Amino acid sequence: MFIRASALVCIAGVACNFATPSPAPGQARKNSKDGLEYVWIPAGKFTMGCSPGDGECIDEEKPPHPVTITRGFWLGKTEVTVAAYKRFAKATHKDAETSDDPNLPMVDVSWDDATGYCGWAGMRLPTEAEWEYAARANTTGPRYGPLDAVAWHYYNCGGKRHPVGEKQPNAWGLYDMLGNVWEWVADWFGSYQQKAEIDPAGPFRAKYRTVRGGSWFDYQKAARASSRNTFDESDHSDRFGFRCAGAALK
Numbered sequence: 334m335f336i337r338a339s340a341l342v343c344i345a346g347v348a349c350n351f352a353t354p355s356p357a358p359g360q361a362r363k364n365s366k367d368g369l370e371y372v373w374i375p376a377g378k379f380t381m382g383c384s385p386g387d388g389e390c391i392d393e394e395k396p397p398h399p400v401t402i403t404r405g406f407w408l409g410k411t412e413v414t415v416a417a418y419k420r421f422a423k424a425t426h427k428d429a430e431t432s433d434d435p436n437l438p439m440v441d442v443s444w445d446d447a448t449g450y451c452g453w454a455g456m457r458l459p460t461e462a463e464w465e466y467a468a469r470a471n472t473t474g475p476r477y478g479p480l481d482a483v484a485w486h487y488y489n490c491g492g493k494r495h496p497v498g499e500k501q502p503n504a505w506g507l508y509d510m511l512g513n514v515w516e517w518v519a520d521w522f523g524s525y526q527q528k529a530e531i532d533p534a535g536p537f538r539a540k541y542r543t544v545r546g547g548s549w550f551d552y553q554k555a556a557r558a559s560s561r562n563t564f565d566e567s568d569h570s571d572r573f574g575f576r577c578a579g580a581a582l583k
Contacts, residue, residue, distance in 0.1 A: 409576030444566035484512030514574035
C-alpha cells in the first residue's frame with residue numbers, strides 16, 4: 334500500500350516518526366507578523382535567463398543556464414503593501430509617513446529598508462534565482478501571461494503605480510511579479526555563467542544590488558521574467574518595492 338509522506342511511518346521495534354508534508358504548490362497562508370499572505374513555492378528546476386525566442390533579451394540576461402532550487406519556500410503573494418509597512422514602522426519606531434492607499438505597494442525603500450522589514454516579519458529577501466523561478470511558475474516564455482493582463486507598465490498604468498493584486502496572477506498565485514514596481518532581491522548583481530547552478534546566491538560582493546520585474550514607469554520590455562536591473566543598495570525611488578521569502582511563517 335502506498336503511504337503519503339504525511340502518514341505515520343513505523344518499523345517493527347523502532348519508534349514511529351511523523352513526516353511533515355510540504356504544502357501544495359501555490360498554497361497560501363497568512364503571516365501573523367505582517368498580516369500578508371504568502372504562497373508556497375515548491376523545489377524544482379528551471380532555465381534562468383533569456384527565454385526561448387525572446388527578442389527583447391539583453392546581454393545581462395545571458396547566457397540562459399539550468400538552475401535547481403532544492404528547497405521549497407514561501408514568497409509574498411503580493412508586493413509588501415503600504416499598510417503592512419506601516420505595521421512594521423509602528424513596531425520598530427521607524428518613519429513611514431505616507432497618506433498613500435494602504436493597498437498600494439510600498440515604495441521609496443532602500444535595499445536595507447527591505448531587508449529590515451523582511452527580518453522583522455521572520456522572513457528574508459528572495460535570491461534572484463528564487464525570484465525568477467517563482468515568477469515563471471513552470472512557464473518558459475518571457476511572461477507568464479499576456480502583457481496587459483498581468484503587468485502595469487508605462488503604456489497602461491496612467492502614470493502611477495496601482496494597488497496590488499489587480500492584474501492576473503501566475504500559475505502559483507503570485508501577483509505583480511511583472512510590472513507595478515521593481516522588486517529588490519537579496520543578491521549583488523553579477524554576470525551569469527553557462528554552467529548549471531544549485532541554489533545560486535549571486536556574487537559574494539559587487540558594486541550594485543539587483544532588482545527584478547520592471548515597474549509602472551518602465552517600458553514593456555522590462556516586464557519580463559528574465560528582466561533585471563542594478564541600483565545602489567542605498568537608492569530609493571517610487572519605482573522600487575519588494576516582497577519577502579522564507580522557509581517558514583510566523
